[in-house]
Amino acid sequence: MSREARIMMLHYITGLVIIVAGAIHLATVFLVSPYEESLRFDNTPWSVINVYRNSLLAGSLEALLLAVAFHGFNGLRVILLELHQGRTWTRAVNVAVTVAAIAVVINGTKTIFIASML
Amino acid sequence: MSGKLQEVRLRVYRYDPSNGGRPRYDIFSVPVKKDTTVLSALLYVKEKLDPTLSIRFSCRMATCGSCGMMINGLPRLACYTLVSQLKSKTITVQPLNNFPVVKDLVADFTDFFGKHRAMKPYLLRIDTYEQEKSNISYRQTDEELLKYIQFAYCIRCGLCYAACPVVATDKRFPGPQALSQLYRYYIDSRDEGGGERLEVVSDSHGVLRCHFAGSCSQVCPKGVDPALAIQLLRRELLFGRRTG
Numbered sequence: 551m552s553r554e555a556r557i558m559m560l561h562y563i564t565g566l567v568i569i570v571a572g573a574i575h576l577a578t579v580f581l582v583s584p585y586e587e588s589l590r591f592d593n594t595p596w597s598v599i600n601v602y603r604n605s606l607l608a609g610s611l612e613a614l615l616l617a618v619a620f621h622g623f624n625g626l627r628v629i630l631l632e633l634h635q636g637r638t639w640t641r642a643v644n645v646a647v648t649v650a651a652i653a654v655v656i657n658g659t660k661t662i663f664i665a666s667m668l
Numbered sequence: 669m670s671g672k673l674q675e676v677r678l679r680v681y682r683y684d685p686s687n688g689g690r691p692r693y694d695i696f697s698v699p700v701k702k703d704t705t706v707l708s709a710l711l712y713v714k715e716k717l718d719p720t721l722s723i724r725f726s727c728r729m730a731t732c733g734s735c736g737m738m739i740n741g742l743p744r745l746a747c748y749t750l751v752s753q754l755k756s757k758t759i760t761v762q763p764l765n766n767f768p769v770v771k772d773l774v775a776d777f778t779d780f781f782g783k784h785r786a787m788k789p790y791l792l793r794i795d796t797y798e799q800e801k802s803n804i805s806y807r808q809t810d811e812e813l814l815k816y817i818q819f820a821y822c823i824r825c826g827l828c829y830a831a832c833p834v835v836a837t838d839k840r841f842p843g844p845q846a847l848s849q850l851y852r853y854y855i856d857s858r859d860e861g862g863g864e865r866l867e868v869v870s871d872s873h874g875v876l877r878c879h880f881a882g883s884c885s886q887v888c889p890k891g892v893d894p895a896l897a898i899q900l901l902r903r904e905l906l907f908g909r910r911t912g
Contacts, residue, residue, distance in 0.1 A: 551905070551906070552866075552867070552870035552871070552905070554870055554871055554872050554874065554876055555870055555876065555905050555906055558876045558906070559906055628877070631838075631872055631873070632834065632837050632838045632841075632877060633837055633838075635838065635839060635840050635873065640872065
């Protein structure tokens with residue numbers, strides 16, 4: 551399988567992960583927990599902070615973050631490569647979206663990690 | 669021509685890049701009957717009204733694929749489009765989208781044919797000597813034939829290429845015609861190109877860039893379904909060769 555085919559395969563897989571992890575996230579907020587409680591920042595069972603403390607839910611949020619970062623930035627890469635062609639442009643786009651995706655993942659992971667420690 | 673004579677307005681794109689002029693539209697009134705094709709109407713203009721009009725045509729029966737042009741905004745063969753079926757008093761004709769213009773309605777197919785050639789549109793055999801021996805024939809079952817035969821009806825008219833939204837922005841994208849021809853040979857039981865064929869379209873401007881708008885299949889005058897070929901090719905690239 552070529553490099554581009556592997557990237558696109560991962561693109562489709564992360565699309566599915568977004569649907570599953572996104573559904574878990576939305577179900578947690580709107581169906582499982584009382585909605586009012588899910589917005590609170592205290593020690594009630596379904597408060598924001600307790601969701602982060604639950605390793606399973608925090609893990610699904612991390613999976614959502616990774617999937618969204620890859621899927622979104624790869625989608626942006628595909629659009630940018632279609633709009634303009636050339637070796638320098640391709641390299642610049644690849645570097646820029648990779649750096650941006652890594653920055654988003656680091657920042658998001660930091661948030662999940664810090665929140666779970668509170 | 670048969671039937672009652674009516675008149676339509678032909679709004680024709682005129683442009684000659686060689687004299688640095690700007691594109692313009694000329695309007696001609698043309699008498700038409702029920703069975704008049706757009707090509708016949710344009711030839712009437714060329715013969716009776718303006719001999720400087722440039723058109724490309726040959727067979728007049730949707731076989732050669734020469735007279736592709738935008739007719740009322742859609743890529744069609746002028747010889748295969750009846751004026752009466754357009755149900756319009758004014759018919760706008762332009763050169764095919766996504767092609768450079770040579771003059772007026774004549775499009776430059778150099779890139780298009782270049783992309784077609786890059787797909788190696790012929791049987792690849794490991795033993796090339798065996799291909800050159802005239803007493804060799806390759807047998808095929810009906811099932812093997814059915815896998816590719818519809819894609820073999822392509823007449824390289826360029827209508828699918830003109831309709832493709834990806835070709836419009838990505839000049840390196842091979843386009844529906846080239847990709848469907850690649851699939852046509854890739855899936856042919858006599859061909860031994862295999863992975864070598866897929867390598868040509870596996871990069872970041874290859875088959876994976878198709879948006880699946882499906883406009884290529886909508887406009888094909890021969891009933892070929894390039895969108896299907898592209899999706900099957902994509903499946904081959906992602907999951908390997910299917911034998912079933």
